[in-house]
Amino acid sequence: MAAKKKTARKTAARGASKAPRRAGATKKAASKARADAANQRKDAVVLDQIRQAATDVHRDILKRSKPDLAFPVRSLKNVSYSTKRGYFEIGRSKKVRTLTVNTVKSFAQTLRMMGLSKELVETNDFATKRDAYYQSKNWDEARFEEQAESDAVMDDIEALFSIRGTSREQLRFVPDEHGGAVAGRLIVLDPDRETGQVERIDCTRFGSGAYSIPSTVEHLSFETDAKFILAIETGGVFQRLQSHKYWQTADCILVSMAGVPTRATRRFIRKLSDECKLPVYAFVDCDPYGISNIYRTLKVGSGNAAHLSQFFCVPQARYLGVTPEDIVEYQLPTHPLQDVDIKRARDALKNDPFFKTHKPWQKAIEQLLKMGVRAEQQALAKWGLNYVIEEYLPRKLARPAQFLP
Amino acid sequence: MAAKKKTARKTAARGASKAPRRAGATKKAASKARADAANQRKDAVVLDQIRQAATDVHRDILKRSKPDLAFPVRSLKNVSYSTKRGYFEIGRSKKVRTLTVNTVKSFAQTLRMMGLSKELVETNDFATKRDAYYQSKNWDEARFEEQAESDAVMDDIEALFSIRGTSREQLRFVPDEHGGAVAGRLIVLDPDRETGQVERIDCTRFGSGAYSIPSTVEHLSFETDAKFILAIETGGVFQRLQSHKYWQTADCILVSMAGVPTRATRRFIRKLSDECKLPVYAFVDCDPYGISNIYRTLKVGSGNAAHLSQFFCVPQARYLGVTPEDIVEYQLPTHPLQDVDIKRARDALKNDPFFKTHKPWQKAIEQLLKMGVRAEQQALAKWGLNYVIEEYLPRKLARPAQFLP
Numbered sequence: 001m002a003a004k005k006k007t008a009r010k011t012a013a014r015g016a017s018k019a020p021r022r023a024g025a026t027k028k029a030a031s032k033a034r035a036d037a038a039n040q041r042k043d044a045v046v047l048d049q050i051r052q053a054a055t056d057v058h059r060d061i062l063k064r065s066k067p068d069l070a071f072p073v074r075s076l077k078n079v080s081y082s083t084k085r086g087y088f089e090i091g092r093s094k095k096v097r098t099l100t101v102n103t104v105k106s107f108a109q110t111l112r113m114m115g116l117s118k119e120l121v122e123t124n125d126f127a128t129k130r131d132a133y134y135q136s137k138n139w140d141e142a143r144f145e146e147q148a149e150s151d152a153v154m155d156d157i158e159a160l161f162s163i164r165g166t167s168r169e170q171l172r173f174v175p176d177e178h179g180g181a182v183a184g185r186l187i188v189l190d191p192d193r194e195t196g197q198v199e200r201i202d203c204t205r206f207g208s209g210a211y212s213i214p215s216t217v218e219h220l221s222f223e224t225d226a227k228f229i230l231a232i233e234t235g236g237v238f239q240r241l242q243s244h245k246y247w248q249t250a251d252c253i254l255v256s257m258a259g260v261p262t263r264a265t266r267r268f269i270r271k272l273s274d275e276c277k278l279p280v281y282a283f284v285d286c287d288p289y290g291i292s293n294i295y296r297t298l299k300v301g302s303g304n305a306a307h308l309s310q311f312f313c314v315p316q317a318r319y320l321g322v323t324p325e326d327i328v329e330y331q332l333p334t335h336p337l338q339d340v341d342i343k344r345a346r347d348a349l350k351n352d353p354f355f356k357t358h359k360p361w362q363k364a365i366e367q368l369l370k371m372g373v374r375a376e377q378q379a380l381a382k383w384g385l386n387y388v389i390e391e392y393l394p395r396k397l398a399r400p401a402q403f404l405p
Numbered sequence: 406m407a408a409k410k411k412t413a414r415k416t417a418a419r420g421a422s423k424a425p426r427r428a429g430a431t432k433k434a435a436s437k438a439r440a441d442a443a444n445q446r447k448d449a450v451v452l453d454q455i456r457q458a459a460t461d462v463h464r465d466i467l468k469r470s471k472p473d474l475a476f477p478v479r480s481l482k483n484v485s486y487s488t489k490r491g492y493f494e495i496g497r498s499k500k501v502r503t504l505t506v507n508t509v510k511s512f513a514q515t516l517r518m519m520g521l522s523k524e525l526v527e528t529n530d531f532a533t534k535r536d537a538y539y540q541s542k543n544w545d546e547a548r549f550e551e552q553a554e555s556d557a558v559m560d561d562i563e564a565l566f567s568i569r570g571t572s573r574e575q576l577r578f579v580p581d582e583h584g585g586a587v588a589g590r591l592i593v594l595d596p597d598r599e600t601g602q603v604e605r606i607d608c609t610r611f612g613s614g615a616y617s618i619p620s621t622v623e624h625l626s627f628e629t630d631a632k633f634i635l636a637i638e639t640g641g642v643f644q645r646l647q648s649h650k651y652w653q654t655a656d657c658i659l660v661s662m663a664g665v666p667t668r669a670t671r672r673f674i675r676k677l678s679d680e681c682k683l684p685v686y687a688f689v690d691c692d693p694y695g696i697s698n699i700y701r702t703l704k705v706g707s708g709n710a711a712h713l714s715q716f717f718c719v720p721q722a723r724y725l726g727v728t729p730e731d732i733v734e735y736q737l738p739t740h741p742l743q744d745v746d747i748k749r750a751r752d753a754l755k756n757d758p759f760f761k762t763h764k765p766w767q768k769a770i771e772q773l774l775k776m777g778v779r780a781e782q783q784a785l786a787k788w789g790l791n792y793v794i795e796e797y798l799p800r801k802l803a804r805p806a807q808f809l810p
Contacts, residue, residue: 126648130783134783176639178586190611191612201612206604207595208595208619209617210616211611211614215644216613219613234581235581235620236581258582376535379539381532
């Protein structure tokens with residue numbers, strides 16, 4: 001009987017995938033055209049911005065006046081928390097670098113780095129920080145001696161263009177590290193960099209494995225009928241939910257952050273959430289690190305990289321758990337808070353504009369400090385390995401209004 | 406004209422994928438049956454081994470004699486390098502733990518942990534180290550107070566069963582971390598843990614993303630027409646080769662190790678190489694860390710975990726580069742060796758049985774020490790971002806006999 005059922009389901013699934021083939025092809029072509037057009041538009045804007053910045057410098061030189069470049073100041077003094085937008089924003093302070101005898105080398109390097117970016121956009125290629133450093137070895141006098149120097153110049157350029165709404169990834173400078181893992185009710189559309197042909201990546205079809213987010217996600221688009229995105233701290237919990245196909249039961253998309261999420265992971269979640277209007281729920285350890293590093297970084301960005309928040313943070317994210325209240329309600333096994341935990345929690349209460357703005361968070365962190373303990377998300381395994389799937393998550397998801405902000 | 410060509414290619418590809426549908430279905434069913442049978446056989450062996458170990462203890466108790474468990478000694482003194490098998494092997498020394506008043510708790514914990522393993526195999530589930538620790542909170546007097554204790558017991562059990570040819574993953578204790586990323590000419594067959602239905606994961610179809618290896622790979626099998634596996638140290642180089650579909654040009658499978666490869670990544674490469682008879686080429690930074698940590702761990706395992714080598718190391722791996730000779734030949738930009746690098750290199754020459762056995766490695770490491778520099782694999786970007794694809798790898802791959810052992 002069980003076997004029969006299985007076969008029936010299998011046939012039905014096959015039939016379903018065959019039927020809308022023609023409709024699927026049209027849809028495919030349409031989504032390819034859309035993705036192509038959007039990517040080309042974005043690239044054209046970036047090229048324009050680079051040309052404009054270079055033209056300004058060139059014009060000054062022709063006028064025999066000293067050219068300059070104005071970068072936003074990246075110190076905490078030039079950062080504010082926008083309750084309306086829901087993330088850290090960079091202010092209007094600028095530092096101006098004027099071409100002088102002393103700055104000629106770094107000025108030239110900045111322009112060459114912008115030139116590299118232009119080349120990368122035009123050839124639809126990309127470079128990591130390391131790649132860019134080694135490329136410079138062919139720039140004669142403008143070559144970098146240390147990677148720290150080229151990283152600093154890249155950071156400057158990133159800040160320069162960020163105030164024009166362009167991210168480092170759009171300049172084709174990509175991080176060296178991969179993004180997190182993804183599984184669930186999602187199709188990722190990824191146009192081939194040479195042919196433009198769109199690959200449709202079905203994240204329900206990876207068995208116990210997963211989709212590994214590429215280091216840049218700007219060119220991706222999505223199709224999904226999921227109801228939410230679940231962003232998970234540990235690989236262990238992700239693997240459990242994925243192996244048990246929790247995304248099927250709960251109509252969702254699972255993303256493994258593996259600690260503090262990388263740039264690519266944050267950008268992927270943000271883009272997916274924005275474009276498909278999906279709520280984002282964070283599921284992390286209940287400790288000051290999980291709350292004020294992992295969740296806070298995901299949601300509002302970090303103070304010393306406020307110029308990135310507009311691209312990378314996920315202001316729509318909400319905190320599903322584990323909460324200090326969960327520790328009591330689910331009688332979770334705990335560990336005592338260490339000094340570093342206590343310091344981090346007090347810092348958040350006293351100095352962090354995000355936590356200072358949100359009363360429920362102040363209450364939660366104070367409760368945690370009072371209890372003097374922390375709990376890991378896997379502590380739910382006390383009640384059975386799959387308690388998290390069968391009890392905890394369904395109960396939580398029945399009342400999303402109660403999630404912490 | 407270009408557009409026409411593209412359409413023609415597309416249609417041809419579609420036709421091709423439609424034609425062998427019936428043949429594909431039969432093949433699919435056959436491979437599913439094969440995978441199922443193999444997995445069931447393995448599970449039966451594991452259950453037998455656990456029952457046997459428990460029965461021995463039970464029999465002793467019934468005879469009113471003190472039961473004991475014998476674990477292989479895991480110190481370096483009990484390790485040797487087998488040139489024939491090509492990896493570190495654990496010797497025959499054992500430490501015997503006899504049930505006494507003093508050992509009663511850890512003895513009980515060891516048996517309960519084995520009981521948990523049996524349950525996991527029977528329900529086709531798994532647990533991470535953390536999961537197992539928290540599960541124990543319901544074991545009354547046998548519960549662990551600290552995770553360090555439960556980790557130690559799990560390590561003991563792993564060693565105990567390793568001498569019977571069973572790995573920790575087969576006992577269903579899986580690592581908390583994910584494996585690396587994979588792209589290329591490979592189809593991974595992954596049977597669903599409940600229905601047994603096999604998912605066919607085509608690693609050529611991930612666009613700029615990749616297949617993320619699950620934390621346990623024992624249940625996977627493979628189909629491939631690739632000629633070799635390229636194991637890559639950095640995410641940056643992996644992303645470059647993947648985005649440019651290097652696996653298509655070179656008929657290969659790309660695996661990103663992201664530093665020292667995790668257990669799952671090593672096991673995945675080993676299993677894939679064994680089952681599909683594929684050579685493995687390592688492509689890492691030319692420094693003592695890349696050579697003696699990343700490559701050595703991949704190839705022969707590590708001395709203090711010799712009981713794992715039989716499952717995890719890849720003795721068939723060979724070192725494609727970057728070699729000290731490459732630094733000279735390709736005039737690569739370098740960094741000076743730090744004290745820690747020099748210490749690591751001298752250690753390898755003096756104490757490591759692997760490097761002591763292989764003359765070409767001694768020569769290479771001595772050359773590196775003499776030059777006093779190291780080079781990263783991305784240093785090839787000096788000659789152009791895609792020089793690695795267009796020049797370096799093709800030249801190297803034309804002469805695999807010259808790879809270091």
